[in-house]
Amino acid sequence: MNADDEREFREFVAARSKPLLHTAYLLTGDWEQARDLLQTALASTARRWSRLRDRQQPETYVRRAIYHAQTDRFRLLSWGKEMVTDKLPDPPAQAVDWADTVVQRHDIMAALRQLPRRQRAVVVLRYFEDLPDPEIAEILGVAQGTVRSQTHKALASLRAAFAEAQPSATALPFPVPGKSTVA
Structure with missing residues (x-):
């Protein structure tokens, strides 16, 4: 160089x-x-x-x-x-923060860890990095249709995971395609 x-x-x-x-x-x-x-x-x-x-x-x-x-x-x-386990190690005492946002972040990360690698990558690149489908497809080396289908599957899995964990919850911490957030 x-x-x-x-x-x-x-x-x-x-x-x-x-x-x-x-x-x-x-x-x-x-x-x-x-x-x-x-x-x-x-x-x-x-x-x-x-x-x-x-x-x-x-x-x-x-x-x-x-x-x-x-x-x-x-x-x-x-x-x-x-070995991957479902149980997280106990966090260090000084890193504990009980704010609602930290709890939500933990729940979201736990749900993301349950997704297959490509679905997780699509969700991260779209919703956390705010990249468009063509750029996500280029990064992952797949077709744009694959990006959309993997997004759909990932969001369905995340919705199911959060519905199972909090059946009475009315708001989900991630977007739901085709659903309006306004009542």
Whole structure:
């Protein structure tokens, strides 16, 4: 990597690391795993920085690398090298925050962890990163119709999970396609 490429890459990392880390966190549900995922994606990007065809959109390349690194992580999990459990470890005493927003965030993250990897990626990219279908399709390497169908399936699963957990709840913490939120 020449000096100009290195400078451009450092500027990109400085400007975009925080939102990319947020995406990685939403995909993994764990800050340490998210940092590892982002580090892996940025290392891959750094190796290819001088060859990236479209320097105007390196973020799309990094998001794709994050998604694929997460996919590889899931593959490792499925081979029994790590165990996924339904029970979260007890949080450290100083990190406990009982505000309603924290509880809702926990519930949403737990529901997201139950989704298959592609559905989770679609929900994260659409609703947390506010990306349009064409960009999501490009990042995931799928058709736009797949993005829409995976979104529909994911939201149906999330609605069912929240309905099961809170049968008397009238408002869900995520959008419901085709349903108006105004009574």
